[in-house]
Amino acid sequence: MRAGKIAGVEIIVNNWFLGLIAVFAVAGLADKALLIVSAVLLHELAHMLMAGGLGYKVKQVELLPFGATARVERLTDAGAVSEIMIAAAGPLASLGLAALCYVAAGGAGSWQEEIYFYGETHLMLAGFNLLPALPLDGGRILRAVLTRRRDYRAATAIVVTMSHIISCLLIVLAGLIFLLDYTVNLTMLVAAGFLLLTARTENTLAGFRTMRILARKKAELIACGIMPTRHLTAIEDAAISEVIALFGPEQYYIVHIVDQNFKLCGALTETEVWEGLLKKGIRARIKEFL
Incomplete structure (x- = not known):
């Protein structure tokens, strides 16, 4: 009431x-x-x-x-x-x-x-x-x-x-x-x-x-053109579930993927991770998203 x-x-x-x-x-x-x-x-x-x-x-x-x-x-x-x-x-x-x-x-x-x-x-x-x-x-x-x-x-x-x-x-x-x-x-x-x-x-x-x-x-990134960003580094065999567990609500995330020799394999935005999650599933490894 x-x-x-x-x-x-x-x-x-x-x-x-x-x-x-x-x-x-x-x-x-x-x-x-x-x-x-x-x-x-x-x-x-x-x-x-x-x-x-x-x-x-x-x-x-x-x-x-x-x-x-x-x-x-x-x-x-x-x-x-x-x-x-x-x-x-x-x-x-x-x-x-x-x-x-x-x-x-x-x-x-x-x-x-x-x-x-x-x-x-x-x-x-x-x-x-x-x-x-x-x-x-x-x-x-x-x-x-x-x-x-x-x-x-x-x-x-x-x-x-x-x-x-x-x-x-x-x-x-x-x-x-x-x-x-x-x-x-x-x-x-x-x-x-x-x-x-x-x-x-x-x-x-x-x-x-x-x-x-x-x-x-x-929406904030499109409207302002810039926003606080946090970078994460993940070994290519890391579980995607462990990566998204580190995502917080107050910053946008960029994930750098490295191989076993710590050479850069590529990078994923937070948006790419979530969109890939719908196709690959929660049990996937981060290298599968590249």
């Missing part, structure tokens, strides 16, 4: 988020529901400020049950360091706000209970978002770290698998709580369902990222 715009950023309220707020309202905790909403907005504001500081434009923010997701222009094309900085900004802000609440609660008088609750909300928001599951911040950080060693799609698949495992563990934990004291933990069940459904979407989108990045690079 669209809730309007703030400073040109469209605000979307996810149905799962509405359901969680409705549960709090039915339980007579509408005031606490408002505190949760403000905590989520502050968490997301930290992401937006970091993204803006790194030169990315925030187009849309979607409020989710346990955080929010910012639709940042070209964020999927960002390098690992940028993605880690943007993803980490939210949990760090929530942890900082939680600390401030606990410090302030001591002299809050009659507001002490509310401030403690607000601090706990920030703490839980940070803790949940640091779980290594997509689309949470922890999952994005882990994926960015993994892309230093593997391609984006493989890194996404690993984190999606972890997301499914965490979802199952949350369901099992909710079941144990029910068996021990006959209490249904709706929050935990909503979290499990949310992660199961949204992780699949991340896996699907990952498959389109490589071609989108290449198209952007080609």
